[in-house]
Amino acid sequence: MEIKLFLKIHPADNVYVALQDLPTGFEVVEEDGNSFFLKQAVAAKHKFNLRPLRQHEEVYMYGVLVGKVLEDTPEGSLLHTHNLRHAAESFQLGTRKLAWPKPDITAIKDKTFQGYHRSNGTVGTANYWLVIPLVFCENRNINILKEALNEKLGYVLKSKDYSREVDQLLAAYQSGADIATVNFADTAVGEPVKTIFPQVDGIKFLNHEMGCGGTRMDSDALCGLLAGYIVHPNVAGATVLSLGCQHAQASILREEIAKRDANFDKPLYIFEQQVEGTEKELMQKALKATFAGLVQANQLKRExxxxxxxxxxxxxxxxxxxxxxxxxxxxxxxxxxxxxxxxxxxxxxxxxxxxxxxxxxxxxxxxxxxxxxxxxxxxxxxxxxxxxxxxxxxxxxxxxxxxxxxxxxxxxxxxxxxxxxxxxxxxxxxxxxxxxxxxxxxxxxxxxxxxxxxxxxxxxxxxxxxxxxxxxxxxxxxxxxxxxxxxxxxxxxxxxxxxxxxxxxxxxxxxxxxxxxxxxxxxxxxxxxxxxxxxxxxxxxxxxxxxxxx
CATH class of the missing domain: 3.40.50 (Rossmann fold)
Structure with missing residues (x-):
């Protein structure tokens, strides 16, 4: 294929995109034989106009209005913040334009992927267990569960541990060596630890800073968002920790789940700290339920x-x-x-x-x-x-x-x-x-x-x-x-x-x-x-x- 130096994206455009760095004085030769010279250097990815533009004249790319020039702009000028401001077309209800160029799909129409089939007909590309706080007050308890579960069950990536680099820096410092001369040893990226549950891709902990103290609209939207994750085809089940008094109530979460899947049948364990009492009671119950859910999730296989x-x-x-x-x-x-x-x-x-x-x-x-x-x-x-x-x-x-x-x-x-x-x-x-x-x-x-x-x-x-x-x-x-x-x-x-x-x-x-x-x-x-x-x-x-x- 021909290597181009600049590109006009749509026939209606009045600018070119530089595909490579173009110097000042570069001669732009257009398809119709017309030519002009660049007034300034134009770096790759940037735009220049193909004809003179008067102050406030419109600039088009992709066939749509994208801006107006702030000053008279000779052809071949770099368009940037100094001479271009945002502008966009107004819009209104128009006619339906539903005809479209359909690409040939002969080569892909019978292709499949290997996924996790759920009872509601959806198919997951992965199989995760979720641990979710309904309110930010539970983030600490979520983190404790993460520390207790991930390493023991083999869901820690070695690539996230930079302690060996710290050991090298400590050794250099204690020996009086120049820190700048330390060469870190390469570590494997994303090297997994062998997991106990091979059919479960991981336990994911969805910490956040919401659930209370904001508007009811925000807490309701949070429940809807979390419900979307719980019913998601990539999720086998979930453990949810609630404080109890927050705006984002467990009842709202259940309602949002039902909106998305009326026949929801995944394992879902919800624990409220203000009901359970001590942290120990809460955490032990959550651990038991989560482990039982993982055993169940591990029975699934890709099909x-x-x-x-x-x-x-x-x-x-x-x-x-x-x-x-x-x-x-x-x-x-x-x-x-x-x-x-x-x-x-x-x-x-x-x-x-x-x-x-x-x-x-x-x-x-x-x-x-x-x-x-x-x-x-x-x-x-x-x-x-x-x-x-x-x-x-x-x-x-x-x-x-x-x-x-x-x-x-x-x-x-x-x-x-x-x-x-x-x-x-x-x-x-x-x-x-x-x-x-x-x-x-x-x-x-x-x-x-x-x-x-x-x-x-x-x-x-x-x-x-x-x-x-x-x-x-x-x-x-x-x-x-x-x-x-x-x-x-x-x-x-x-x-x-x-x-x-x-x-x-x-x-x-x-x-x-x-x-x-x-x-x-x-x-x-x-x-x-x-x-x-x-x-x-x-x-x-x-x-x-x-x-x-x-």
Whole structure:
């Protein structure tokens, strides 16, 4: 394939993306033979305009409005914060646009994965036991249970222990040696201890800082989120510790579980400290119940399941100027393939859909769904603005440094993860979003809050793209991380699973990358391969307080 130096993403765009560092004076020769010279050096991932722009004139990328220039801007100028501000199209209820280019799925239609089949028809890509506090007051007791159970049962990763490095530093200090000269010995990454229960992937402890002291809306949402984890196909059962007097009551948790699974039949043990009395009584009962649950969970085994039993979370974090033209479109192509097999796909992070509301609302199967999506977007942005911010403030310093200058630029690229299929459902946090097809889930743009919510909504595996590098995982769902560029993949191989920089380099097409990602996804879903996040024990879990989080 031809290696390109710059790219015009959509025919309607009036900017190019630099695919490699371009120097001042570089001659840009367009397909129609027109040429011009760069006024400034443009680093890879950044943008430059292909014709002169007058002050306040609109800038288009991905075929949508992404900003307006702050001053007259000659052709070939670097577009950055000094001369570009956020702008996005308004949106309203439009006509249904449900026709879409369906990719060929002949090669994958009969593929399966090895999963854990649950009585309600869902299939897990893993098999975990949960230990959960209903309120932050129980975090200490949860930690005590963790210390008592994990090491004895073989659920400790050696990679998390850096005590040998400390021993080396102590020895150097005590001998008077220069600390800077200490060379640490290599240790195995994610080397597991032999476990007592081989069919149980682990015990996960979901500590958090909520449950009381906040609003009733927050505590109710917490119960819904925790219920999503308990009914999750990757979970065999749960032990829950409650203090007793907090807002997040056990009765509310049970109601939320019933909403998600009316015939819920997993082992669920709930203990209230104010009922049990002493800590000893509480902990001994919790240990007995948890051990009995593990014995039961260990009886399950993986069996073949169709790909329709996958519910895939589509996530991005630490995004860069290549995200929207490499890894995200590859996920979009994969999404369109899996949708045809009746898999469920979840596209979240509503602050990062700003500017593409019209397209997504038009793709909603019904006007009711379109109205719901637009209402959630307007309410979220209005809340952010009322608190002194707005979606326009979403891009982080790292995003901006690597080419995502406005939220609309970031959003237009982020939305590519959702492919082009019709939207089957629009779901508010923290409800289930596991309907076959593409689901839109209202979450923040915050990586961990959003991933936490996607898994609660039913995602039994998550595909996470990053251009800058993000050490993020989830306690119960495998998180496969994809680099948007080869430099990142080679720089941070300990946290990245797949390289999509091949698309930028022209050695692989988006379609080819999508098929490669699918092969990895099936291997991970089948337990044949562990993600880097799993090997590193990256069990990130942050419930969303329903305030402004961009």
């Amino acid at each position: 073949p399941a169709p790909l329709s039993k996958l519910c895939v979370g589509l996530e991005c974090g630490g995004s860069d100027g290549f995200s929207g033209i490499s890894a995200n479109p590859a996920l979009g192509y994969l999404s369109d393939m899996l949708v045809q097999l009746d898999s469920a796909m979840i596209l979240a992070e509503f602050p990062e859909l700003c500017g593409v509301e019209q397209e997504l609302s038009d793709r909603c199967e019904t006007e009711e769904l379109a109205e719901k999506f637009m209402t959630l977007m307007r309410q979220y942005n209005a809340k952010a603005e009322a608190d002194g911010s707005g979606f326009y403030a979403n891009p982080s310093p790292g995003n901006i440094r690597d080419g995502l200058i406005t939220d609309a630029i970031k959003s237009a690229g982020a939305a590519k993860k959702g492919g082009s299929s019709p939207v089957k459902d629009v779901v508010d946090y923290p409800e289930l979003a596991n309907r076959p097809g593409l689901n839109l889930l209202c979450t923040p743009g915050n990586d961990v809050e959003s991933t936490t919510a996607e898994v609660a909504a039913g995602a039994n595996i998550v595909l996470f793209t990053t251009g800058l590098g993000t050490p993020t995982g989830n306690p119960i769902a495998p998180v496969i991380k994809l680099a948007t560029n080869t430099k990142l993949f080679e720089k941070m191989p300990d946290i990245i699973d797949i390289n999509c920089g091949t698309i930028i380099e022209g050695t692989e097409s988006i379609e080819q990358a999508a098929h490669r990602i699918l092969a990895e996804l099936i291997a991970v879903a089948s337990g044949e391969k562990k993600t880097k996040a799993t090997l590193l024990g990256q069990d990130d879990f942050i419930p969303w307080r329903r305030g402004v989080s961009l």
